[in-house]
Amino acid sequence: MKLRPLALLATASLLFAACTQTPAASSPTPGASQSAAPTASAAPTQPFAGTTIRIVTFTGPQIAEPLQRRAPDFNKVSGANVQVITVPFSDLYQKILTDFATKTNSYDAIVFAPQWMGDYVPAGYLEDLSTRVTADAALQWNDIAPFFRDFSATYQGKVYSVPLDGDFQMVYYRSDILAKDGVKPPETWDDYINIAKQYQGKDLNGDGKPDYGSCVAMKRSAQSYWLFISVASAYLQSQGTAQGAFFDTTNMQPLFGSNEGMQKALDTYKTMSTIGPPDQLNLDVGDTRGLFTSGRCALSADWGDIGPLAVDPATSKVQDKVGAVILPGSKQVLDRKSGKLVACDATICPYATNGVNHAPFAAFGGWAGAINKAADAKVKDAAFAFLSYMSQPAQSSVDVTLGKTGFNPYRNVHFTDLTPWKASGMSEAAANNYLGAIKASLSSPNMVLDLRIPQNAFYEGTALDTALAQFLAGEITRDATAKQISDQWNKKTDEIGRDAALTAYKATLGVTK
Amino acid sequence: MSEGTIARPVAARRRLNAVGTRLDRYASGTFIFPAVLVILAFSIFPLVASLYVSLTRIKFAQGGIDFTFVGLDNYAKLLVGIDHEHFLGVFGTPTALGLTAGVAVAAALVWWIARYVRAGATVFGLVGRIVALVGVSALVWLAVETLSSGGRPGTMVVTFVYVFVGVAVQYLLALVLAMLASQHLPGRRFFRVVFLLPMMITPVGVAYLFRMLTDTSKGPLYPVWAWLGLADTSWVTNPWGARIAVMIGDIWQWTPFLFIVLLAALESQSIEPVEAAVVDGASRWQIFRAITFPQLLPVTSTIVLIRVIEAFKIVDLPNVLTNGGPGTATESLTLHAYTIWRALDFGGSAAVAYLLLFVVTFVGVTYVNFVRQRIAVVA
Numbered sequence: 001m002k003l004r005p006l007a008l009l010a011t012a013s014l015l016f017a018a019c020t021q022t023p024a025a026s027s028p029t030p031g032a033s034q035s036a037a038p039t040a041s042a043a044p045t046q047p048f049a050g051t052t053i054r055i056v057t058f059t060g061p062q063i064a065e066p067l068q069r070r071a072p073d074f075n076k077v078s079g080a081n082v083q084v085i086t087v088p089f090s091d092l093y094q095k096i097l098t099d100f101a102t103k104t105n106s107y108d109a110i111v112f113a114p115q116w117m118g119d120y121v122p123a124g125y126l127e128d129l130s131t132r133v134t135a136d137a138a139l140q141w142n143d144i145a146p147f148f149r150d151f152s153a154t155y156q157g158k159v160y161s162v163p164l165d166g167d168f169q170m171v172y173y174r175s176d177i178l179a180k181d182g183v184k185p186p187e188t189w190d191d192y193i194n195i196a197k198q199y200q201g202k203d204l205n206g207d208g209k210p211d212y213g214s215c216v217a218m219k220r221s222a223q224s225y226w227l228f229i230s231v232a233s234a235y236l237q238s239q240g241t242a243q244g245a246f247f248d249t250t251n252m253q254p255l256f257g258s259n260e261g262m263q264k265a266l267d268t269y270k271t272m273s274t275i276g277p278p279d280q281l282n283l284d285v286g287d288t289r290g291l292f293t294s295g296r297c298a299l300s301a302d303w304g305d306i307g308p309l310a311v312d313p314a315t316s317k318v319q320d321k322v323g324a325v326i327l328p329g330s331k332q333v334l335d336r337k338s339g340k341l342v343a344c345d346a347t348i349c350p351y352a353t354n355g356v357n358h359a360p361f362a363a364f365g366g367w368a369g370a371i372n373k374a375a376d377a378k379v380k381d382a383a384f385a386f387l388s389y390m391s392q393p394a395q396s397s398v399d400v401t402l403g404k405t406g407f408n409p410y411r412n413v414h415f416t417d418l419t420p421w422k423a424s425g426m427s428e429a430a431a432n433n434y435l436g437a438i439k440a441s442l443s444s445p446n447m448v449l450d451l452r453i454p455q456n457a458f459y460e461g462t463a464l465d466t467a468l469a470q471f472l473a474g475e476i477t478r479d480a481t482a483k484q485i486s487d488q489w490n491k492k493t494d495e496i497g498r499d500a501a502l503t504a505y506k507a508t509l510g511v512t513k
Numbered sequence: 514m515s516e517g518t519i520a521r522p523v524a525a526r527r528r529l530n531a532v533g534t535r536l537d538r539y540a541s542g543t544f545i546f547p548a549v550l551v552i553l554a555f556s557i558f559p560l561v562a563s564l565y566v567s568l569t570r571i572k573f574a575q576g577g578i579d580f581t582f583v584g585l586d587n588y589a590k591l592l593v594g595i596d597h598e599h600f601l602g603v604f605g606t607p608t609a610l611g612l613t614a615g616v617a618v619a620a621a622l623v624w625w626i627a628r629y630v631r632a633g634a635t636v637f638g639l640v641g642r643i644v645a646l647v648g649v650s651a652l653v654w655l656a657v658e659t660l661s662s663g664g665r666p667g668t669m670v671v672t673f674v675y676v677f678v679g680v681a682v683q684y685l686l687a688l689v690l691a692m693l694a695s696q697h698l699p700g701r702r703f704f705r706v707v708f709l710l711p712m713m714i715t716p717v718g719v720a721y722l723f724r725m726l727t728d729t730s731k732g733p734l735y736p737v738w739a740w741l742g743l744a745d746t747s748w749v750t751n752p753w754g755a756r757i758a759v760m761i762g763d764i765w766q767w768t769p770f771l772f773i774v775l776l777a778a779l780e781s782q783s784i785e786p787v788e789a790a791v792v793d794g795a796s797r798w799q800i801f802r803a804i805t806f807p808q809l810l811p812v813t814s815t816i817v818l819i820r821v822i823e824a825f826k827i828v829d830l831p832n833v834l835t836n837g838g839p840g841t842a843t844e845s846l847t848l849h850a851y852t853i854w855r856a857l858d859f860g861g862s863a864a865v866a867y868l869l870l871f872v873v874t875f876v877g878v879t880y881v882n883f884v885r886q887r888i889a890v891v892a
Contacts, residue, residue, distance in 0.1 A: 090855060091855065093855075093857075094854070094855050094856070094857050097573060097857060098857075101573050101577065101578055119573060122574075122575070123573040123574055123575055124575045124576065210745075219836060219838070220835075220836045220837060220838040220839075220840075221836040221837065221838075221852070222836065277730060278729065278730060278745050278746055278747040278750065279728065279729070279730060279747035279749060279750055280750075281747075281750045281838060281839050282747065282749050282750060282835065282836075282838065282839075455856070455857070457856050457857070458856040458857070458858065461855075461856060462852065462853070462855070462856040462858075466599070466841065466852075469837075469838050469839065469840045469841070470840035470841055471840075472839065472840070473750070473752060473838060473839030473840030473841075473842060474752075474839075474840070475665050475752070475839075475840035475841065475842065476665075476840075487595055488595060491595050495570060
């Protein structure tokens with residue numbers, strides 16, 4: 001009879017094991033199956049208990065904030081411990097690359113600029129997520145706007161990242177002031193300059209101090225060079241996305257060189273530097289956003305962040321006083337054969353609106369999450385589950401409405417469901433206006449894709465950024481700036497191999513929307 | 514007991530002593546050898562490795578890093594190629610003042626060598642002086658040309674400005690403060706501590722502090738700037754304003770180091786010569802010039818050398834305060850190397866670092882051989 005208790009114990013153990021067996025070990029789970037990630041609502045067990053995910057991104061507060069804020073929630077449903085490591089933006093690219101290249105592998109996942117995939121993917125550092133994203137029902141992959149799915153997240157036909165942010169630059173204006181004065185929002189960059197000049201030095205927030213016509217980030221080694229590309233795009237690309245705004249697709253010669261389109265863009269950029277705060281050359285986007293939401297600027301050109309920040313009662317003095325429009329365009333565009341500016345017509349600017357060529361710039365491409373291929377298998381599963389969790393509509397629909405997150409709309413549901421926007425304090429009219437500007441950019445057939453070729457960090461972050469900083473500081477002339485950028489880009493292209501660079505560039509332009 | 518039996522232990526003891534002496538002779542070297550090896554490995558290996566990196570171009574490839582040997586291409590790019598304006602600067606038309614200064618320095622160097630030859634030169638000494646003459650003349654010519662009208666200093670000359678102007682001001686300020694703190698004034702202990710505080714702060718903290726102070730539109734000094742009518746100006750967007758802002762931060766931080774050493778030197782000076790000079794009716798200025806300052810010269814020569822070498826490596830302040838801007842106006846050589854490194858041009862970055870090493874070594878060796886020795890003799 002002594003055996004009976006033992007048999008009972010064994011039976012109970014088996015039953016207990018069967019009941020508590022983790023989905024990871026038995027059935028389709030975020031881990032083994034590469035499918036369903038935990039959702040906030042239902043998670044009977046903690047499939048990743050004891051697993052630690054080390055994620056690196058840039059020093060926030062934006063981008064890092066939602067990851068840090070949601071990490072404890074994810075821990076409750078999955079058991080995984082998420083450590084968010086932050087480094088300055090200017091160091092992020094090389095930190096990740098050197099970490100992976102030296103096989104240090106101190107990061108299991110990265111939240112990064114998808115344009116850097118041109119360096120990360122060919123070197124084999126990132127996990128192919130193609131099967132995971134389609135198998136994960138909770139992620140609702142097809143709800144993500146096609147541009148972010150097919151371009152930002154994809155490299156040479158395979159998915160390597162999960163979009164967490166949608167990035168387009170656009171222009172914000174003080175709707176109350178412009179409406180009072182009967183001024184229409186800018187359609188062209190010339191309009192932008194004229195409106196900014198009109199309001200420069202006037203008191204715009206009633207504090208008795210003179211304010212600024214335009215506030216844009218122009219700091220070196222920061223995120224300012226994207227604005228210049230936004231300006232230049234209007235003059236350099238008119239024939240649709242596949243034409244490209246950075247290089248001639250026949251010979252990889254830079255369009256950012258000695259031509260009238262570039263000259264006009266540089267002149268416009270220089271003028272913008274004179275109709276803003278006195279220390280504008282030393283301001284990054286965080287500074288200019290603060291100035292705009294404190295009511296000190298009539299205009300600003302920025303990513304989608306200002307929309308949600310403007311309704312934050314804690315910091316904004318311009319609630320329901322902000323409008324947004326697609327990036328201004330130009331009535332003249334570059335004729336690539338002659339290098340001259342020519343007037344838009346139906347042939348030259350087939351996508352023009354009222355004779356104005358708009359070339360909305362998908363600057364940066366939106367922050368996205370990717371997984372280190374060298375990470376432990378279970379950590380990879382947990383990391384994917386976390387990225388999926390962050391992107392799922394339940395979380396992202398709220399995050400994109402909060403200015404502090406730095407995340408902008410990128411899913412269809414973000415545009416169709418206005419409930420979270422209203423909950424954030426935005427009126428329906430303001431939400432429609434804000435989302436309308438993004439939708440106009442997203443649906444434009446002349447959208448400009450950000451550069452995504454090997455070493456694009458050098459092309460944009462070093463060569464372009466340095467030349468622009470020198471130009472704004474008066475160190476070099478307009479023509480010398482154009483030549484310096486062109487020479488630096490050509491030198492780098494020759495180092496990489498012109499044919500290889502051209503192939504990579506053309507591949508990125510072949511996106512199907 | 515026979516003589517033989519007594520002699521055997523003595524001989525054995527002598528042999529033992531001889532072995533012991535030999536072991537003693539080699540023991541010190543044997544024990545130090547591993548440490549020397551480790552130190553050499555840690556100091557020589559990076560030097561050689563970075564030299565190799567400076568001659569290559571790297572590419573990240575599947576499974577690792579590809580190094581492509583490019584010879585002196587990275588150096589050529591900086592000195593005569595596409596980056597020479599960034600590194601060396603743009604040459605302008607020298608002003609009369611610049612030309613005069615350049616000619617004066619060249620003349621002084623030639624006179625210095627001529628005097629050396631007349632005093633009986635050695636071949637080694639002459640070669641050393643000619644190398645110093647050529648090097649210093651080249652650096653002065655570079656500074657005169659790029660600081661002239663229509664010119665633009667590159668990161669090399671900007672670094673020289675930080676080093677020579679910054680260290681000179683730091684020394685003068687430190688000397689004045691040390692002289693004051695060595696007097697028997699009320700509260701001098703308090704001020705000694707206060708003067709030391711900036712040195713204790715991390716350079717990044719100093720940079721952020723000065724970033725706030727130089728913000729004329731919303732910084733803590735806004736009321737002051739507004740009262741002065743400068744609220745709509747920004748001195749960190751003007752090239753020389755920004756360089757001065759960086760130098761003020763550097764001076765504020767490093768003057769205490771010179772101050773504390775000079776104060777110690779002042780307080781350790783013997784009082785008798787000063788008392789004798791007072792009895793002889795010497796003025797305060799005469800006492801300082803003839804007694805105090807010469808006694809400070811050995812210490813001065815050492816601390817100036819330390820500061821010069823350190824100042825060549827300035828990076829925190831311009832990086833945080835201005836990001837090297839406006840343009841490249843405040844970019845030092847180290848920041849230049851860092852900026853290139855950030856774009857993963859490791860070869861180019863190593864080339865800048867090596868050129869900086871050459872310059873620092875040249876300045877340091879020239880200073881030690883020709884200035885410090887001279888100061889020691891005068892002192």
